[in-house]
Amino acid sequence: MRYKGRILVVDDEIDIREGLSIFFQKEGYQVDNAENKKEALEHFSKKEYDVVFLDLKLPDGNGLDLLKEFLEINYESQIIVISAYGNIETAVSAIKMGAFDFLEKPFSVYQAKVAVEKAIEKKKLLLENLYLKLSLKEKEEKINFVGEDPKIKQILEKAKIIASTDCTVLITGESGTGKGLLAKKIHEMDLVYKGPFVCVDCGAVVPTLFESELFGHAKGAFTGAQQAKIGKIEFAQGGVLFLDEIANIPLDLQAKLLKVVEEKEFSPVGSLKVIKANVRIIAATNKDLKEEVKKGTFREDLYYRLNVVNLHLPPLRERKGDILLLANYFLKYFCEKYKKPMKIFSPKVLSLFMDYHWPGNIRELKNLIERLVIFSTKEEITEKDLLLAEFEPLVKEKRTEELTKELVTSNGEEIVPVEEIEKQYIIKVLKQLNWNKSLAAKKLGIDRKTLTLKLKKWGYDKQLF
The missing domain is CATH 1.10.8.60 (Helicase, Ruva Protein; domain 3)
Known part of the structure; x- marks a missing residue:
């Protein structure tokens, strides 16, 4: 059964804890439970919970106080308050503080199931809204992946097969061949990961901020971290994380990324909590990763974990x-x-x-x-x-025509030998560069030795450089 999310049950009654745990585990959720405030905080500080069932009356504290602490640690978790002592006033207080819902005991597991499904949907919407507000998702151009070439058709056939699995994909090819569009095409056809498509341009992220950008960070994780930040992996929950130009990921962070690929979990910077990474990873590069492995700039184990399926895009x-x-x-x-x-x-x-x-x-x-x-x-x-x-x-052709015209006019001839055109052009460049042969050779696209021989042939070898 496919993983649906993580639930924490906080209640001093063992029947409630075990009943909810057994039911939701069968439904495909990972469930932890705690009988008091201390245990609950230990769990909550170490793991990322989608939904929490929170009893208002605990042996070592008030449930409303714990609700406040939970939301300060992670406001994305959806808290369902439960109590046998519930009343309208208590429910309103809990909702005003940020609880998602209120269930009065006794309640059925089916009532709990409906509440959990709604809570998880609310969390998804919250993440999507945050994503838009923080401008972390680029405005997508409605450009499709187009091609009728047999090689492209074969790639698209493979993409359809990939879309029904949960495997990682490595897309290779020269710059500009459409690797990003192919990744979006896979996401468009995806039957497993239908959530958001989140792109990380590994070549554009400042190395010192890369870990925070990808994994997020906790409040106070480092100087300037005045509030918690959600990383791109978490934004991609249920969808596709596209790592463009993967070869640019710093070597010291590749081990942490490997854990995401292998174990499907990660921790934000400065936090002990473990978050499930329910994402498909698609990586792309215009470099030869095997060569990067040989050079020691890319981990071999990460390369093989990413390269489960390789789609190579041919140049135009x-x-x-x-x-x-x-x-x-x-x-x-x-x-x-x-x-x-x-x-x-x-x-x-x-x-x-x-x-x-x-x-x-x-x-x-x-x-x-x-x-x-x-x-x-x-x-x-x-x-x-x-x-x-x-x-x-055409620009190059125009420049050549203009140069030829200039030389023909200056010599008053209808036809000028090719070598004369070359000589006058080279001398013109040298004069512009104050006779700096090394710089002139570089600008002309020839080596310095070749330039020296030409000048000697034309009688300019005595010129001071």
Whole structure:
């Protein structure tokens, strides 16, 4: 039976404790119980409870006082107050203090079950609202994972199978190949983890704040921790935790992440309580993790635990059949986004797209199409629009043409030898850089030795550098 949550029963009556424990354990919950205030606080400070049944009359303290302490430790836990001495006034006091519900003894296990299910639903909504308020979830662009290439179709077939399991997934591929979109596609199809999709960009988090960002922290855990913070793992409860650029996780935290993957539990920074991590972990990287393991920057055991299923996304240059499909998809998307009439690409533009090698992959294509939609004023997108949108091949071509034109004009000739063009350009660069050969070689994309030989050949070897 799938794990549903964790419950704490606090009551001095053994029949109540055992009755609720046996019933809810059969329902798929993990249950602890305590007969007094001291035991209850010991449990509550060490574990994360979704729901607490709290008796108002305890042998060593008042239940309302304990309710206040519970909520100060973890206000997300839903407290169901129970009492044989209950009345409307007591119930109102408990609810005003933050209790979720009030049950008067005697009550049936089915009444308790309904209350627990509602409480857990309330906690889920609370986490979702907190997530939005703290702006921890980026506004999702409604861009789908698109592709008709046989390699992509095979990956999507595997993703459908994965969606019916609870396994971890490692997505690999060059930067810009769509690893994040594939992770969202898996979540979209997920039959097990239907909760939120929470992304952590491991390359963007400050190393010193990484542990707190991922695991959360308790109040007073470190200087400046004036209040408790919920980590990204907890926000992802019941859903998917997507760890993008996983190779950037600090080595000293990889052991703690390994525990999350292996044992499905973690503790916030500065806290002894253990929280169940009911999440699917999907990791992604553009690095070779086997090489990172060899270099000692990535734990081997964590690599194998993450790499249960590996989905490798090919670069765009290896799925050329999808280039025009993606270009037209993004064209439609951005025309709708910017409320512009639908446009078309000229045949020459489509040809240039197919010939280009796309080093930035799908991200580069997407960003280019967005610029084209923004800058183009006519229905058909032409080479002129590509140049305005800074399409790399045309920009380079324009620079070469401008240089040639400049040299032809300055020499008063219709045709200038290629070597002369090269010589004058190199000398021009050197003059701009105060004849710094090392810097000039770097800017020109050649080594210093090659530059020195060329200058010697042209009679510039006596020049002071």
